[in-house]
Amino acid sequence: MNVAENLRKHYSLEGKVVLITGAGGGICSEMARAVAGAGAEVALCDLNLDAVRAVLPTMQGAGHTAHRVDLRRVSEIEACVDEVLAAHGRIDGLVNGAGVSKRLGLLDVDEALYDAIMDVNLKAAFFMGQQVVRKAMRGRGGKIVNIASYNSTRICGGSSVYGCAKSGILGLTRSMAVEWGGFGIQANAIAPGFIETPLCRELKEDQARLSCIEDMTCCRRMAQPEELMGMTILLLSDASSYMTGQVYNVDGGALAGGTPWYFPTAYGAKQHAETE
Structure with missing residues (x-):
């Protein structure tokens, strides 16, 4: 078996159907394109139907579909899963990628904002996973990828509700792995660092x-959405058949540490020498 054949055997998504929520957004629209490029049929699900329809012409392959769903409502999640199954006949992979946030101090958050952020970031992943497993994966196995965050582990000021929700994604992922492992389902989370998307535009x-x-990122820059795609394909492919219940930090080394001050070195990149 040559290299190309070996890679195709382990990493190809040919013949698989993957449902992606939040597929009209910056990260998840890129995930939809990457997953399609690896051979899968993709069901793009988002509140903004026009946004996911606009993604369809940019994807390789055929058979991809767009679906509107309000992830704050369990009845719409159920209907969305039914619609995807009617269109594709099966669901082999689920990416819970939808997310919203608003940077406010903890004392400034009211109940409506709290519910809005928690519903989309955590409640939706819980019930979308539940419905997909009940209706599609319980008898045949599958892959679940939940999108967590740097804020799942280290909280940035003004991200209290978002951080709570994304921390909850880690617990949810472990619960899915524990309870559904017997069904042949692997559940993992990807925790992106600072990615150049509309959600982080104000930071940039x-x-x-x-x-x-x-200063706090080893790579010393924000990432592009496509830099999450290798991990996404890995976790949806057969190459990750013994990987479950884990969180994979794709954060440019932000959790490892950083270089917020100058240190003397005769080698490597200059570290703030001009300001010392």
């Missing part, structure tokens, strides 16, 4: 915040 546009991100 604020030079002080951007400098802080650069």
Whole structure:
């Protein structure tokens, strides 16, 4: 078996159907394109139907579908899963990628905002996973990828509700892995760091915040959405058949540490020498 054949055997998504929520957004639209490029049929699900319809022409392959769903309502989640099954006949992979946030101090958050953020980021992943497993994966196995966050582990100020929800994603992922492993289902989470998407636009546009991100990230930059795609395909493919209940941090080394101050070295990149 040559290299190309070996990679195809382990990493190809040919013949698989993958449902992606939040597929009209920056990260998940890129995931839809990557998963399609690996051979899967993709069901793109989002509240904004026009947004996911606009993604369809940018994807390789055929058979992809767009679906509107309000993830705050369990009845709509159930209907969405039924609609995807009617269109594709099966669901082999689920990416719970939908997310919303608003940066406010903990004392400034009211009940409506709390519910809105928790519903989309955590409640939706819980019930979408439940419905997909009940209706599609329980008898045949499958892959679940939940999108967590850097804020699942280290909280940035103003991200209290978002951080709570994304921390909950880690517990939810472990519960899915434990309870559904006997069905041949593997559940994992990807925790992105700072990614150049509309959700992080205000961080990039604020030079002080951007400098802080650069200082605390080993790669010294924000990531592009496509830099999450390798991990996404791995966790949806047969190559991850013994990987479950884990969180994979794709954060440019932000959790490892950073270089917020100058240190003397004769080698490597300059570290703030001009300001010392």
